Amino acid sequence: MDQPTALVALSDKDLEITRATKRLDELPEKHAILELRHKLREVEGLAEKAAQYVGGLEAAIRRAEDEAAMISAKIVAEQAKVDSGAIDNHKELQGLSREIDSLSRQKDKKENEVLAVMEKLEAGKAQAEKIAETIAKGRVKEQQLIARFQEVGSELQRDIDRMQRERISLAGALDPALLARYEALRASKHGLAVGVLQGSMCGACRIDLPAGRIQALNEGDPIGECPSCHRLLVVLHREHS
Numbered sequence: 001m002d003q004p005t006a007l008v009a010l011s012d013k014d015l016e017i018t019r020a021t022k023r024l025d026e027l028p029e030k031h032a033i034l035e036l037r038h039k040l041r042e043v044e045g046l047a048e049k050a051a052q053y054v055g056g057l058e059a060a061i062r063r064a065e066d067e068a069a070m071i072s073a074k075i076v077a078e079q080a081k082v083d084s085g086a087i088d089n090h091k092e093l094q095g096l097s098r099e100i101d102s103l104s105r106q107k108d109k110k111e112n113e114v115l116a117v118m119e120k121l122e123a124g125k126a127q128a129e130k131i132a133e134t135i136a137k138g139r140v141k142e143q144q145l146i147a148r149f150q151e152v153g154s155e156l157q158r159d160i161d162r163m164q165r166e167r168i169s170l171a172g173a174l175d176p177a178l179l180a181r182y183e184a185l186r187a188s189k190h191g192l193a194v195g196v197l198q199g200s201m202c203g204a205c206r207i208d209l210p211a212g213r214i215q216a217l218n219e220g221d222p223i224g225e226c227p228s229c230h231r232l233l234v235v236l237h238r239e240h241s
């Protein structure tokens with residue numbers, strides 16, 4: 001393979017690799033995975049809030065139950081005093097009776113409080129469960145998307161790997177100084193370092209070249225430089241006059 005042919009083949013190969021890499025990067029599955037993960041993060045935020053809400057209600061129930069138990073203990077103690085017969089003072093007994101009534105009302109109130117919070121807790125738990133289901137479904141969907149992405153992606157990746165190997169052998173066929181110039185231009189010219197002379201036009205920037213330049217290229221070194229875009233300009237098929 002002569003230098004102009006190898007140079008153009010290398011340039012074509014690099015463009016192909018760039019396109020395939022871009023395709024791999026822009027696979028719709030990849031986009032879908034990222035979007036799904038974003039949504040899942042939001043739902044996980046909701047799950048955390050729901051768990052905090054449920055935890056708060058459970059703590060409130062424990063507190064109210066403890067308070068009700070303490071009131072019950074007090075009632076039992078006061079009732080024991082009444083039942084013991086040790087108090088014969090009528091007023092004192094009346095006072096104790098009123099105290100027991102008051103404590104009973106407090107206990108009822110606490111127990112109603114517990115029931116009310118339990119209702120909220122049920123609703124909160126149902127909501128948390130729904131959120132957990134949404135997350136579980138999302139995770140399954142994510143795994144499916146990842147599997148699909150890996151399937152399509154690995155095919156593309158295999159192509160890219162093959163092209164990379166082909167690229168290495170093409171680069172090896174080039175004169176090292178020319179290869180270095182090619183690489184530098186590729187870096188500075190957005191990946192396109194070579195234009196093929198098409199008639200009187202540079203194939204890269206599509207500007208018409210002065211007749212003198214064309215003649216020089218056709219008669220001299222088949223690898224020159226485009227006077228307009230300064231890329232390597234290659235004459236593939238010599239025009240014989």
Ligand SMILES: [Zn+2]
Binds near residue numbers: 195204207226230231
């Ligand atoms: Zn050009």
